Amino acid sequence: MILGVNLLTFDIGQIEEGDFFIRLMLRHKEDDFKFNLISVYGPAQVDFKSQFLSELVRVCSKETLPVIIGGDFNIIRRPDEKNNDNYNDRWPFLFNVVIDTLNLIELEMAGRKFTWANHLQNQTFEKLDRILVCTDFESKYPVTSVQALSREISDHTPLLCSTNSPSLAYTSHSSSLN
Numbered sequence: 001m002i003l004g005v006n007l008l009t010f011d012i013g014q015i016e017e018g019d020f021f022i023r024l025m026l027r028h029k030e031d032d033f034k035f036n037l038i039s040v041y042g043p044a045q046v047d048f049k050s051q052f053l054s055e056l057v058r059v060c061s062k063e064t065l066p067v068i069i070g071g072d073f074n075i076i077r078r079p080d081e082k083n084n085d086n087y088n089d090r091w092p093f094l095f096n097v098v099i100d101t102l103n104l105i106e107l108e109m110a111g112r113k114f115t116w117a118n119h120l121q122n123q124t125f126e127k128l129d130r131i132l133v134c135t136d137f138e139s140k141y142p143v144t145s146v147q148a149l150s151r152e153i154s155d156h157t158p159l160l161c162s163t164n165s166p167s168l169a170y171t172s173h174s175s176s177l178n
Contacts, residue, residue, distance in 0.1 A: 005037075016059070020052045021071075023059060035066040035137060042074035042128075049075065049091055053098050060102045066136035069104070072116075072129050072156055077106075081127035083114065104132040107161065111148030115157040131161045 013025035141163035
């Protein structure tokens, strides 16, 4: 994971690394708004998904500041986030429970339906990458948008999250905030 921050716009407070995330506490220099930027990389292996979701709950539950969480969650939320019928509801169900429990909102993505594809002859497409925000973050930046960027090297699609404020934008995967 690479995470970048424009130091002309933000002060970085605490930095925390977990098994599946990096969290930066940021302060916007212009208006003193403090929030947590959390970049995640969820495991593709089923054996570690429970640990990932538990860690996500743990890091978000202890926070008093607003959060924005983005990256590769490696879990779909609904059957329509996959291009075939090979669907098991276990992890999507638990993922949605975590999202609801933490009062998070998924920001709608423009530009494409799926963010990942395998390289097999009969390709599978899924939406594994997303941006989630808490209601306090959404209230502060109500016109925030997520745009899927072009996929050049990775099998994942980078996402650009823009608050439509000239000084705040977040890109998952290349993970920069400026």
